Amino acid sequence: MRVLVCGSSGCVGSAVVHALRSRGHKVVEGARGASEGRSSMPIDFMQARVPQDWAQQLATAGIEAVVNCVGILMPARGQSFERVHTLGPIELFRGAALAGVRRVVQVSALGVGDDAEALSTPYLRSKLLADDALAALPLDWAVLRPSLVYGPRSQSAALFATLASLPLIGLPGRGAQVVQPIHVYELAEAIARLVEQPGELGAVMELGGPQPLTYREMLAQYRAALGLGDALWLPLPMPLMRFGARLAQALPQKVFCRDTIRLLERGSVPAANAAPRLLGRAPSAMAQGLAVTPPQPLVDLRARLSPALAWALRASLAFMWLYTAFVSAALPDESGVLQLLARCGFAGPFGVAALVFSCGLNVTLGTLTLLRPSPWLYAVQCGAVIGYTATAAFNMPELAIDHCGPLAKNIPVLALLMVLWIGQRLEPRAQAHRVAAARAATPPLIPAGSPR
Known part of the structure; x- marks a missing residue:
């Protein structure tokens, strides 16, 4: 099958490209700045395009399925939720319907919904509008709403790894917010299986890892994967965290903002986890995923002392x-x-x-x-x-x-x-024990052909 992957240079998109190619599919990589070619296509949702132009380009390229992995965590110069999450994808989806594309898979976000809290969050609202527009089109579709995604190239994972490496770790409240992280390789494998699945889909699916973790437990997993010893945990009042997020929006970063705090407070646990069904097995524990692909902090604060x-x-x-x-x-x-x-x-x-x-x-x-x-x-x-x-x-x-x-x-x-x-590190024996336990607890994480 010939598949267009939009956002192929990002965390999820690059993993989807590898997963599809490892299963024998022909992939066209769509990304900003990409050149026009047999296996690449320039895609910039910030530039308005009529659906007819999309239809012509998709038909000419022989695209049979589209996977949209484009997303931003916060607006930046030259990027807005309205264009990147809503209008740009809708133009593409309508063009795909006109071109007779067999299937479209939209990677949305867990927490998207039509309740008042979600609608008041710009990030979630912009995703919902595109999800609903896709569901109304005369083509086969699937909307995936994953929990936190970690692994190579994940900006949020890099932020969490940085926070976890601090000697004094600030927690929003008591750090009891619940998340259910899923590794990007397994999300990509689930997407590849959806692209291949026979019959009609027409479904919204929520995905997550094998079990919920509190925010503090998640950071502890990152810290153990970094080989660091115990840290000091500092509970911070939520108003102070929101104020810090407001200040952080002025900094040159694309992760921490007011919406990030609101999403964390909302929780990120699937009501019905579709990952085991799509993968044909239980998803891997976070400790296992971090053992396979060690976290890479935005700023590496580790000190390795002999x-x-x-x-x-x-x-x-x-x-x-x-x-x-x-x-x-x-x-x-x-x-x-x-x-x-x-x-x-x-x-x-x-x-x-x-x-x-x-x-x-x-x-x-x-x-x-x-x-x-x-x-x-x-x-x-x-x-x-x-x-x-x-x-x-x-x-x-x-x-x-x-x-x-x-x-x-x-x-x-x-x-x-x-x-x-x-520079205090986890004792070698304790580190080896944690890694061995994680590897024994779950099946191999990396599907064939995934980037190593």
Whole structure:
């Protein structure tokens, strides 16, 4: 069969191209900037076209089926939901009906519906208009509404991998929003099977992975796949997340926006998961999918430290804490620590109490840095360094401009703490156990011919 795949350069489209070709189909790749040829076709939904022009081009190219994988997560310069999700696809679908194309498969999004919440979300509303227009045409059609799609080239997966790699991970609320991610290779396989399926379709199908996950559980899966150890989880109020999303829309990125938060709050779990029926088996667990195609963060914040280097850095940090505690406790007058505490408002007995507390804290931090490093330990150390620095700078501003930089030197100390914090990795045995368990839990993920 000769199939036109629109959006062939994207995450879903490129996987669909590989899946179809591996099954013996002839694929015409449609994408912006593509050249006109036997196996490629320039497609830009931002440029209006009458259906008759589409019909002529499809008939000339001998197209028998169309798969539309074009989509954007947020509007950008030169791209709008109205054109990319609604008007452009509708023009194509009407042209396909005129050209006698046998089947059209539209990749929509889970959450699309005619309820008030969905209609108030520009992303979902624009998808629904195209879905409904396709269903009204005199041709065989199928609308697929997948949950979150992860795998190579997925922009949302790259964002989630970046967030998961942070040492302190912010959660929308408690991170209890439910999703059911599906790997792009399996979505592509399901689409290829739909293109081949005999008989009439005329159906809307929701797809997802094998089981629902909370948002926090999903990020934990990404973190484990990156080989990182435990993180600190920070619940954030939803109004603050929405405000952050509004600010993020001004940044040069195409993933995080107000609609993203609304979609996450809405949840992304299929009411009836069609993936097992289309695949002929259960879809793969997320841990298995990430083991096959490791996540690629937008910004790679991982620090790979050899055991010897990590020990040397920790030893230098521990020395700083222990040495400071020893000098302050053994030589309180000579070191000037009591005078410094007095200038900070801790004089007399209060100064002695503050000295004892400070020395105890420094000894504890130094000892744990050597023996029991953990995310919480590095977070406390960062807080201690910032607290010491801010207190000294406020009460003794001359230290901030001292040519020896007694306070400025805390900046590289914080940098060292961050490197050690993000450099903590999952223990090799634990990592191997998780990967082995994921591979044993589900059948092989990659269908023949998929990109590896």
